[in-house]
Amino acid sequence: MPPKRQIRVGTQWMYARDAQRALEEAIRVSEDEQREHGHHVPFIRKYVFSTDHKWIGIQYAITALTFLLIGFSLMLLMRWQLAFPGRSMTEIPIIGSFLVKFLGQSNVPGGVMLPEFYNQLGAMHGTIMVFLAIVPLAVGAFGNYVVPLQIGAPDMAFPKLNMMSYWCYLPGGILMLSSFFFPGGAANSGWTSYPPLSIIATQGQTIWILGMVLLITSSLLGSVNFIVTIFQLRAKGLTFMRLPFFVWAQLVTSFLLLLAFPPLEAAAILQLMDRVAGTSFFLPSGLVISGTPLTNAGGGNPLLWQHLFWFLAHPEVYVLILPGMGIISEVIANNTRKPLWGYKSLVGAGVFLGFMSFVVWAHHMFMTGMGTVISAFFQTTTMIISIPSVIILTALIMSLWGASIRFTVPMLFALAFLPMFGIGGLTGLPLGLAAADIHLHDTYYVIGHFHYVVAPGTIFAMFAGIYYWFPKATGRQMNEKLGKIHFWLSLICINCVFMPMFYQGLAGVSRRLYDGGAQYAHAKPVIWSNLFISSAAWLLLVAQIPFIFNFFYSIFKGQRVGANHWQATTLEWAAATSPPLAHGNFAVAPVVYRGPYEYSVPGYEAADYLPQNVPDEPALPPATGGGMLGAAAVAQKES
Amino acid sequence: MTAHAEPLHAVGGHEEHHEIEIPYTVHARPDTGVYNGKLGIWLFLASEVMLFGALFSTLILLRTSAPTWPRGFEELNIPLATINTFNLIASSVTVVMAWANLRLGKLKRAKLFLGITLLCGFIFMGIKAVEYGTKFQHHHYPSTNNFFATYFVMTGLHGLHVLGGMVVFTYLLLTADKWYEKHRDQYTNRVEITGLYWHFVDLVWIFLFPTLYLL
Numbered sequence: 001m002p003p004k005r006q007i008r009v010g011t012q013w014m015y016a017r018d019a020q021r022a023l024e025e026a027i028r029v030s031e032d033e034q035r036e037h038g039h040h041v042p043f044i045r046k047y048v049f050s051t052d053h054k055w056i057g058i059q060y061a062i063t064a065l066t067f068l069l070i071g072f073s074l075m076l077l078m079r080w081q082l083a084f085p086g087r088s089m090t091e092i093p094i095i096g097s098f099l100v101k102f103l104g105q106s107n108v109p110g111g112v113m114l115p116e117f118y119n120q121l122g123a124m125h126g127t128i129m130v131f132l133a134i135v136p137l138a139v140g141a142f143g144n145y146v147v148p149l150q151i152g153a154p155d156m157a158f159p160k161l162n163m164m165s166y167w168c169y170l171p172g173g174i175l176m177l178s179s180f181f182f183p184g185g186a187a188n189s190g191w192t193s194y195p196p197l198s199i200i201a202t203q204g205q206t207i208w209i210l211g212m213v214l215l216i217t218s219s220l221l222g223s224v225n226f227i228v229t230i231f232q233l234r235a236k237g238l239t240f241m242r243l244p245f246f247v248w249a250q251l252v253t254s255f256l257l258l259l260a261f262p263p264l265e266a267a268a269i270l271q272l273m274d275r276v277a278g279t280s281f282f283l284p285s286g287l288v289i290s291g292t293p294l295t296n297a298g299g300g301n302p303l304l305w306q307h308l309f310w311f312l313a314h315p316e317v318y319v320l321i322l323p324g325m326g327i328i329s330e331v332i333a334n335n336t337r338k339p340l341w342g343y344k345s346l347v348g349a350g351v352f353l354g355f356m357s358f359v360v361w362a363h364h365m366f367m368t369g370m371g372t373v374i375s376a377f378f379q380t381t382t383m384i385i386s387i388p389s390v391i392i393l394t395a396l397i398m399s400l401w402g403a404s405i406r407f408t409v410p411m412l413f414a415l416a417f418l419p420m421f422g423i424g425g426l427t428g429l430p431l432g433l434a435a436a437d438i439h440l441h442d443t444y445y446v447i448g449h450f451h452y453v454v455a456p457g458t459i460f461a462m463f464a465g466i467y468y469w470f471p472k473a474t475g476r477q478m479n480e481k482l483g484k485i486h487f488w489l490s491l492i493c494i495n496c497v498f499m500p501m502f503y504q505g506l507a508g509v510s511r512r513l514y515d516g517g518a519q520y521a522h523a524k525p526v527i528w529s530n531l532f533i534s535s536a537a538w539l540l541l542v543a544q545i546p547f548i549f550n551f552f553y554s555i556f557k558g559q560r561v562g563a564n565h566w567q568a569t570t571l572e573w574a575a576a577t578s579p580p581l582a583h584g585n586f587a588v589a590p591v592v593y594r595g596p597y598e599y600s601v602p603g604y605e606a607a608d609y610l611p612q613n614v615p616d617e618p619a620l621p622p623a624t625g626g627g628m629l630g631a632a633a634v635a636q637k638e639s
Numbered sequence: 640m641t642a643h644a645e646p647l648h649a650v651g652g653h654e655e656h657h658e659i660e661i662p663y664t665v666h667a668r669p670d671t672g673v674y675n676g677k678l679g680i681w682l683f684l685a686s687e688v689m690l691f692g693a694l695f696s697t698l699i700l701l702r703t704s705a706p707t708w709p710r711g712f713e714e715l716n717i718p719l720a721t722i723n724t725f726n727l728i729a730s731s732v733t734v735v736m737a738w739a740n741l742r743l744g745k746l747k748r749a750k751l752f753l754g755i756t757l758l759c760g761f762i763f764m765g766i767k768a769v770e771y772g773t774k775f776q777h778h779h780y781p782s783t784n785n786f787f788a789t790y791f792v793m794t795g796l797h798g799l800h801v802l803g804g805m806v807v808f809t810y811l812l813l814t815a816d817k818w819y820e821k822h823r824d825q826y827t828n829r830v831e832i833t834g835l836y837w838h839f840v841d842l843v844w845i846f847l848f849p850t851l852y853l854l
Binding site for chain 1: 659660661662663664668671673674675678679682683685686687688689691692693694697700701704705780781782783784785790796838
């Protein structure tokens, strides 16, 4: 008769905790053997043109974090102009004179920012943050590093495509940045590049389009790879309803990228033709610019661009948020030590969200005069899409109920994500109603709304993910104390940045004013908040210093930790600590026996978590002579 | 240890210079019924549908909102395009024949059919070049009006897709002997995948022909 609360591993009976340890030990030994016997991989193939999903994930992470900092810096420059319109930047303490020299006389003559340069900063801040920082971080970095590990795969389905995906992204990003050095500077028609403005804009816009084509190619290669990997390379026993929610989120995200980006590629080609071949896809007849009639044939439709652009860019919003929700789910399940509340509803809501995100795009265009019938349709779909978001948020909040929460740094970020995303989501509802949007459209209210979703929402989720998976990637833990400083300062500063924007927006301050509303009478009562927001934004930069230091310090000097540092259940923690590159992920292919979040399983007291790959505990044998039957049941289950 | 866990190397392809064995690169995964490449190409084609779908939508929107729109059959050369239509359909048949012959183990005939497919590609591009040349001679450029703008963009992008297919067919022909000898199943799969792509390119043309030339 098998001993109580023990499981059979091979021919032995042991507690799950011991089984897990034995498994880890065996994997470690096998890894060491591989390290010794594995043949040498040249540096350039291991670290530059790597096909290993883990290294590509790290490449993506470091590149995307760099772009995140660059995008952030562009905004900090804009905030100077908004706080002190027309004041020379040489007045900035310490770095002022250097900054003015760096930006050059053509952009900041005498230290004062030109409106054209302000527009470039705005357009490039949006572009860099969305396409070069957050999507690559959420999908390229976390997706690449975690998904194959979580599904028990040796690598992505197409490792070479994976490499190509990164090597389209990096040149695309560099091309985008290089556009600052072209005559007339970078793209300056907003990240949305609305025509006709974008078609008559300077050279930088052409570079923007070419950069976008590279980025679209990169995301296409990546999304095909992710979907095939998730469908084809799941470990034995890992059925779809046993996938961690993070994998589901990445799957839905990949479908969005796959199907939503091509229309933007088509639109980019058309805009390129408008700019270089003299066509007029987006140029209406009779357009007069600065008193000169345009010589193009005309007959085009500027609204067409908006439709094609938002057909991508609305699903893109969910591309930004879904991986974040996935990370938060993992962190919450792990730190509440209980299963996620409503896993099935989470999955259903995630998939429904994906579908719906394709039919809400025109709620960005209520003010274009496309007609009340169309507005009513998109208003309805917009209200419908809020339901799955609420289901996801509710499930995550309910997961906290009755838990003895471990307040680790990733968990702090996850806990902050919930109300922050909640604020972002709820403030979106008035924007989705055509009537309310008349007042709020293109004001700072919109900026506040989507930044609450993306900045303290997604970016906090990204931080949670970095703190959570750092031990897996490096074998070391990030410093908790610095992490907590980073968290609390960021949380306070980021709210001081975005909360007053609702206030400004409700007062009617337009989001595109170069002077922050100084010359508008209705902005007078709220204009003081520009300085407050800017100060908070600059402090937010200071708040990132502990993180940047912690990140690099911990890579080399962080506290060493074991393979399953957080006592988690999902498969990535069954792989070795910092799995070696160019050798696959698992010494033996893992087999999955249960769902992803088996924490605090009732009646199982050996540990408060049951990893997915630990064999099933047999049903307690019946009182009479159950020994043989029990063993047979185990044998049957395992075969 | 877990006695039932099968070693990684039990399933999957056998590309020699890649040391990590990815499962199901050659043979179908039982529960999904496809091998990786096949699922990959179907997904890629789905994204292509969205790409051309956006362009067709553009055509519809611009045309319906234009006060006047040139008639395709008055501006474009229908006989040449008809020849091209049948030419592409024929090439879709020959690429299937190439794949079928590979499955039957007849490499020589497969190469013949691949060659014919490639030739059809050349004929298509040749005819297209003649069409473009005539348009330019009559001073019809993309900038002339939105009819020619959509014509040049859509057929141009389609032409690039044909060209892409031709490059792959050339590669498949050049590497046929070596690959077929070493990795017969994998080579056959590659022809199948390229064939799927080629059918899609054919299908796009079947939509382009009536919408641009006949309406």
